[in-house]
Amino acid sequence: MNAPAALRIDRAERVELRDAAMMPATPLGVAQQRLMVIMLLFMLVTAVIGLRLVQICLFGSADSRAGAGSGLAARGEILDRNGQPLATTIKLWAVAVNPQKILGDKNILAVKLNQLMPEKSVDEYRHILFGKRKFLYLRQPAPPELAAAVHALGDPGMLLLSEPHRLFPQSAMAGHLLGYSQQVENPRSHREEITGIGVERYFDDDLKAGKSVALSIDTRVQAALESEIAKRMAETQAVGGAGVILDVHTGEVLAMASLPDINPNAPLRDQSIMANKVTQSTYELGSTFKMLTFANALENGVLSDMSQTFDVTQPLHVGGFTIHDDEPKHRAITVPEVMTFSSNIGTAMIADQLGPDRVKAFFKKLGFDQRPEIELRERGLPQFPGYWARTTVMTTAYGHGIAVTPLHLATVYAALANGGIMHPATLRKLPPNAQVPGKRIVSEATSARIRQLMRLVVLQGTGTNADAAGLRVGGKTGTAEKISGRGYNKNANITVFSGVFPMDQPRYVVLTLLDDAKASKATAGWKTAGWMTAPLTRRVIARVGPLLGIQPELDKDIDVSDLMPLLADKKVPGKNVFE
């Protein structure tokens, strides 16, 4: 049935063609007609191509540029808790050259380049321009004036590139904290890997995705902390310094300083100072541990009576070790006096009563056997004793034979002051009234007693130099000989002060540390923490307290009246105080 229909169509077409052909009546007409159709088709195609070319010429580059711009998100910013940028990305010019595309005289160009960028000689530029390379950076980043001058050379071989550049506007401030992040090729696996330190490295994925990171850091507090530590380092010729300020209720880090600092704008200049002294380096933190031992003893009922006395007239000889006090007392001293005099013997006796199990368990509860919790990769592993002999129990009680990071200690002091709940330190800005994870390490009552003891140390003990007027500072000094190699360096100290303010309603922990601070006339010949880091802490607190909304109040203080009668020798306030 189909065949006849097809035949019918063919026949009809043939008839039609025959009719059409019959009109011009010549095969030439048909050919011309076909030629015209083909020509029109060619014209159409040519017009399409022409118009497309016009489109590409006029708008094509714009599309590609816009696409390139929107396709790659700029790296996110790092902001402080008040929205101040600590790290941002801006586009800067870079000057490069493609020697193969140079059209002008290369000798003349070499001279001109030397005039614009004198870091290379004319010969070096000539060597580059006559070389076989196809791309080479000459200045990265380049100031706009230099970019304009290079543009004015007018040679197509000179390339001006607008490139994203990571900038840290506060320069070296919080260098260890902010750090850097970069992609490098692993020489072994030949794979691209991300290296770096600090927040840049830790939050690299978020920042790459264009997300901004709001830190808990307060730029003003950070600057004040770094400035005061640097000043004190210069005064005492210390080789290093560190400091951290924590919110006792949330664990937010408001400032973290590690000096000598690094400049994150050019982080890899000095590899020897790359370690973050607050989170990565571990130290024996000396007598600051006494507050921990007291808290443990109070919690376990060992120190139920504050008036009980300890005979510290003779050094303790335990297992070949001799425990003695820096300033021996020739009488029995009460519990508060053990703290204010910072008696090693008295503290060792208290720890001995606690026993190894409770001491070890308490330190483990405080996380001293693990790396500190914070949003950084540089977290040091403490040197936690493996075997708890009697001597270990006694020496760790006053901070020897155990090494932790300063952040460990600051976190614990925050807990001891805030009512007994330990919060992990965090660098993220928390919203107001945020639920913060925490665990109870001591009771509220123990915390209250510890607050009294902290204040007593500053009022009557070794920490009088830390008493910032009106800000109700409490805390504890700590001095330990510096570990060098396998032993101790008797001529170099690590001096620490871990303080809390205001003691009536604790808000912030301030921990300062100086590495190998030298005695001088300004420190009355002393090189202990009471003369090194205690004055430093006072300066820091006096400066940052009002910034953080804590006004000095001279007629307000924590009540220590129940402990004062237990101190036989009372200091006169303001006497024998530094400065």
Added chain:
Amino acid sequence: MIATRLSAVWQVAGVAAAALCCYLVSQSVAAERAGLNKVDRQIAETHDAIARLQMEIGVRARMGQLESWNRDVLALQAPRPSQFVPSGVQLASLYGRKGQSVLQLDPAIAAQQGSPTNVSYQPARPQTQQAPTVTTPAPEAMPPQPLLRNATFVRPAPDRLSGMSSVATATPVVQKASFEPIKPNSAAKLSFEPAKAPAAPRVKPTPVKLAARDSLKPLLPDDIGALAAREAKGTSKAAR
């Protein structure tokens, strides 16, 4: 005839024209889109420029730089604890130091509510049997007094104390009160005892308690403070 012959050509031309029109429409759309992209690009460039400028401001005003300017150029210092004033009363007490004029009240308020001279710290003249009245007539014989007095519980500033001696001798009418310990010898003029005004004879108040104190006075030595200090000194020496 010719039209019939060229009908195929017209058809092709028509199709071509229609295609061309469509293409022109798409071109105009592309042009609009390109215009939008250009605006987007300009916005992005402006953002970049703003970011650059903000960065420049940020870098030039970085905290370290500001601190060095504050310290080296402007010679600024952090405020001292005594400079923080928690209450309005303490703020008012800062006026009138070192011979400066006292805090002036708004004349409108003074005219409306009267001068606060009436609430002077000076012990009121004894009106033993009368109920205390709010509007006590200002004493005529008294020298002019400051409008505002210092509250008794306010700790006077140190330099104020130092300048107190001359003020107290010149106008021994109002005594400043302080809770600071008073040394018997040097600070006799700062004591709570009513100052003696040699020129203006006063009528001594005669409340019951004061009378009792007066009766005890002859029994006590003149300078009991100095005596007590001497005694304490002797005791401490003996203790050693």
